[in-house]
Amino acid sequence: MSAVAAPLPRRRPGVRIVYAWELRKLRAQKRTYIGLGAAMLVPLIFIVALLTGDGGPEDVPFGSYVRDSGLAIPLVGMYFGAIWFFPLITALVAGDIVSAEDSNGTLKTILTRSVDRWQVFTGKLLAALSYTFAVLLLYIVVGLVIGGLVWGFNPLVSLSGTHISVARGLELIAAGGLAYFMPMIAVAAIALLLSTLSRNSAAAVVGTLMISLIMQLLGAINALSFLHPYLLSEQFNAWQGFLRMPIDWAPIGHAAWVSAAYAIPALVVSFSSFLRRDVAGG
Numbered sequence: 001m002s003a004v005a006a007p008l009p010r011r012r013p014g015v016r017i018v019y020a021w022e023l024r025k026l027r028a029q030k031r032t033y034i035g036l037g038a039a040m041l042v043p044l045i046f047i048v049a050l051l052t053g054d055g056g057p058e059d060v061p062f063g064s065y066v067r068d069s070g071l072a073i074p075l076v077g078m079y080f081g082a083i084w085f086f087p088l089i090t091a092l093v094a095g096d097i098v099s100a101e102d103s104n105g106t107l108k109t110i111l112t113r114s115v116d117r118w119q120v121f122t123g124k125l126l127a128a129l130s131y132t133f134a135v136l137l138l139y140i141v142v143g144l145v146i147g148g149l150v151w152g153f154n155p156l157v158s159l160s161g162t163h164i165s166v167a168r169g170l171e172l173i174a175a176g177g178l179a180y181f182m183p184m185i186a187v188a189a190i191a192l193l194l195s196t197l198s199r200n201s202a203a204a205v206v207g208t209l210m211i212s213l214i215m216q217l218l219g220a221i222n223a224l225s226f227l228h229p230y231l232l233s234e235q236f237n238a239w240q241g242f243l244r245m246p247i248d249w250a251p252i253g254h255a256a257w258v259s260a261a262y263a264i265p266a267l268v269v270s271f272s273s274f275l276r277r278d279v280a281g282g
Contacts, residue, residue: 018115018123026127035089039135042085043077043143047150061159061240069154071169073147074140078180082236087187087212089135094128094191095204121274125192132188133181140177162245176239179252183235186262193270232262
């Protein structure tokens with residue numbers, strides 16, 4: 001008689017599988033498309049406002065060049081987006097990605113599957129960051145493409161007064177976008193922390209936005225100028241270092257470690273809380 005082969009052990013899902021699960025969940029949620037839609041709509045509204053009016057945001061970086069080159073449109077957009085737009089859009093998903101499971105009563109099921117908790121947390125974090133990056137990329141690309149079609153893809157004048165070729169300008173815009181993404185990671189980490197601790201999506205989203213607005217307020221108070229370099233809101237301006245000739249790496253490096261100083265503790269606390277989550281209680 002031939003021996004019966006033993007069944008192969010079932011392969012446990014890894015982070016990649018959990019990440020794919022989370023992306024599928026995001027594709028099924030309305031708030032995902034609200035954020036992506038807003039990322040497309042806001043640059044269009046700005047461009048329409050420029051077309052229907054004579055003035056412009058001349059007191060902000062590259063505001064004087066919005067009608068000279070389409071390359072200036074996403075740069076001005078990034079300047080204004082840091083005030084409330086990107087913190088809100090980031091919080092819409094990062095602040096909901098854990099707490100929504102509590103509200104729907106599905107977290108208990110997820111945590112009792114044959115998957116480690118750290119893998120679930122990592123998958124959710126990667127999905128939130130992927131969404132955040134997609135929103136930023138869409139915002140920049142829409143402003144760049146539509147602005148270029150309206151006003152032309154012309155050379156840009158740097159913050160140092162030198163002329164930048166179109167090809168070089170596109171490279172610097174991409175680099176500036178990556179620098180802009182650093183504080184967005186920190187905002188997502190804070191939203192994820194509030195989502196994990198509060199177990200309430202609305203509280204996490206509003207809490208993240210309030211923290212961002214408070215930092216904006218502190219940044220406007222001259223008496224607190226000693227705090228300004230360490231406010232997360234100030235790090236959204238680091239991208240301007242790429243638009244100086246030569247590139248000014250100081251604000252970029254500063255933004256990197258300040259953003260990390262906000263993001264890492266938030267992720268550590270939320271990760272620790274997630275690992276200790278009471279499965280029986282949800």
